[in-house]
Amino acid sequence: MNLILYAVPFFFVLIAVELLADRWRKVSTYRLSDAINSMSTGVLSTTTGLLTKGVGLVTYAFALEHLSIGTLSADSVWVWIFAFVLYDLCYYWLHRLGHERNILWAAHSVHHQSEDYNLSTALRQTSTGFLLSWIFYLPMAVLGVPLVVFVVVASLNLLYQFWVHTRHISKLGWYEWIFVTPSNHRAHHAQNAIYMDRNYGGVFILWDRLFGSFQEELDSDPVIFGVTTPLQSWNPLWANLQFYAQLAADARHAQSRWDKLRIWFMRTGWRPADVAAKYPIAKPDLAQFRKFDVPLSxxxxxxxxxxxxxxxxxxxxxxxxxxxxxxxxxxxxxxxxxxxxxxxxxxxxxxxxxxxxxxxxxxxxxxxxxxxxxxxxxxxxxxxxxxxxxxxxxxxxxxxxxxxxxxxxxxx
Structure with missing residues (x-):
């Protein structure tokens, strides 16, 4: 059962509700081109997924058959609860390394390129994440989580993450200590230095508190959304290729063969010294930050x-x-x-x-x-x-x- 397919109409209904909330509160969290660009990357990602979903399913099924240390029963509610929590832990490490390693950031950066923050941002998804993301869920197969359970909890995890992409919900008290919320996820989408590379959980913020990657959203530091190397485009294909293209160019320009290889796996933002000196990349001054925009009639x-x-x-x-x-x-x-x-x-x-x-x-x-x-x-x-x-x-x-x-x- 494809839960995402059934959820699509509700996504658009909730976006319409958020637009009404904008109007009621006399604020503007949407821009047409940005919202369409975000949703376009989502549509492209979903269409790509029809061709690539076998990568994750086949590798999971293979590991389940040949590497598992036991078999858990899909009839047990405790197996479902265990799988739901374990999936989010695996997602945490995929998400964290997706920010910390160049090749994984090349795929994940798509989700962060929007300089607005609203429910359409949640639909902004990568089309290339399938290449490596499956690796992080293999522990679930090794522990014997059935394939059907894995597929359902993965969908539930993704569905949960939709609602936290809004600016209309403030802090939620005790809930902030356990679960991912709009507030702590807004901080995750910031390009401010204080918020960079924080709050990776999909459902549970407990992982961030446990592994030292939590940062509260602060009134003293209003969030500026986006990435430090702006996309400056409304094109969903370029959105998916932007950082890969930068890595490929740096690898081509590097003199050292070792640098040509390791640049893909180094910490995000690492560049060979000779390349950085010859081809510097200017970072925008957030004090002068202006959103990318193109006037349309x-x-x-x-x-x-x-x-x-x-x-x-x-x-x-x-x-x-x-x-x-x-x-x-x-x-x-x-x-x-x-x-x-x-x-x-x-x-x-x-x-x-x-x-x-x-x-x-x-x-x-x-x-x-x-x-x-x-x-x-x-x-x-x-x-x-x-x-x-x-x-x-x-x-x-x-x-x-x-x-x-x-x-x-x-x-x-």
């Missing part, structure tokens, strides 16, 4: 929002049908989604070539639809063609109406 905002909604619909379809689709169909779905989100990112950055690329994307839906039907990606016959043709025509009309705003703002 109302018509652009409406057009981009509607296009993003169409991609959410496609992503929901892929999630719902994922288990019944062939690998080829899933790859096509991923390419379709990734390219579309890339183009939307270009549009939100208002680049001069955005409108031409968007016309190309719209027209490509027609041959992609034909290929999709041949692969069984869209199994509703002529109705699918009617839907895609309607989408292409409405999108072309909408883009034509908004074209002047794209051109004018891009040229200014």
């Amino acid at each position: 109302l018509s652009q905002q409406v057009y981009i929002t509607l296009q993003f909604a169409a991609h959410v619909a496609l992503g929901s379809y892929l999630m719902n049908m994922g288990d019944s689709l062939s690998t080829s169909a899933l790859v096509l779905g991923w390419v379709w989604m990734a390219f579309g989100l890339f183009v939307l990112g270009v549009a939100m950055e208002n680049r001069a070539w955005a409108i031409r690329l968007e016309y190309v994307r719209i027209l490509l839906n027609l041959p992609l639809m034909g290929l999709a039907q041949s692969l069984g990606l869209w199994g509703v016959g002529s109705l699918g063609w009617v839907a895609v043709l309607t989408y292409v025509l409405l999108s072309a009309m909408g883009l034509y109406c908004a074209r002047g705003h794209f051109t004018r703002l891009a040229d200014s």
Whole structure:
């Protein structure tokens, strides 16, 4: 049972509630481009997960069969409680090393790039975490936690983390001592020096108190959200590649072969001395901090929002049908989604070539639809063609109406 799939509608309902809370309190915790960028990385991550979920499941199942020291029963409530707590402990160390080692930070940094903090930030997830994250959950397999229990508690852990991404809930008294809360997780998302690399727990903050990584949110040090090497882009593909690209460039420029290798596994931010001297990276002064933003007209905002909604619909379809689709169909779905989100990112950055690329994307839906039907990606016959043709025509009309705003703002 895919708990995340069932939870998606509630995520969007709660985001709408938070927007109403913004309006009621006369504050602004959302910016359209930032929120869409966060949700785009989430949609891309979910779509990627349809192709890569086997990595974690296969390695876990293999370890459970060949390395476990016993077998626990899924019929025992105590096994579920034990697994829920143990999963969060494993998550703590994955999360902590995800901040402390370059190669793991390259994957996890996506979640921290937003310079806003709201429920859409919770949906901002990596598409490359599957490469190494499975290693940290192998102790659960060794101890004999059944696969079904592992999958469910993993989903529950992720679902819990959604609600703590809000600025509308202040400190919660005694609850702060045991569980992760909005307050102590806000501190985790800060780029202020006092908060850096703190509060790693997913559900339980007890691990941070036990292992010395806890930091309370302080009124004297208001949180500044984001990362110290700003993304400065609304593109979900670049969001996933930014830090990998920096590490690859540093490895290429390093003179020492040993440095070329070890840079990937050193503490986050470590760079070879010769590279740091020749290619310094300036860190922004938080006293002068300004959020990345690109002005968009109302018509652009409406057009981009509607296009993003169409991609959410496609992503929901892929999630719902994922288990019944062939690998080829899933790859096509991923390419379709990734390219579309890339183009939307270009549009939100208002680049001069955005409108031409968007016309190309719209027209490509027609041959992609034909290929999709041949692969069984869209199994509703002529109705699918009617839907895609309607989408292409409405999108072309909408883009034509908004074209002047794209051109004018891009040229200014």
